[in-house]
Amino acid sequence: MTAPDPEAPEAPTAARSRAKDRSPWNWLLFIPIVVPLIPAFFNGDSPRLFGFPRFYWLQLAWILLGVTTTTVVYQMTKKKRGGGR
Template structure:
């Protein structure tokens, strides 16, 4: 066990050129922005929002147009989080 933890420690401590060259390709994904992604996971699963007929839009009962509208919610949230967590220097 202990011997197996060794590589990780070694890699962090070693002042070798490899450590600096590997750093830029490592994504930093511990961003708090990721929590935003729970919005499009939770909101579409609450029937109280969409389970009704009125108002109708273009003849669609609320049940249908609102659930289709959640697609926009999903797209905008994932796009936002992607932009906010993108690696620096790629913009």
């Protein structure tokens, strides 16, 4: 945005780093934000799993959903950067 940076040696890094943050993969992050906040999915007793009502095992299972999503987004957005270095 401001003046002399394009000529400076670090400019390419900066330009690439901007691209780093933008990725369609980032939209995936909405899934583990929205899904755990819908009570209709988890607010019930059956089916039970190891004695846990659905309310408890399903909400614990969403931890996996969150971990998987952030890991996928991290790995997919990291590759681009790997090429840049």
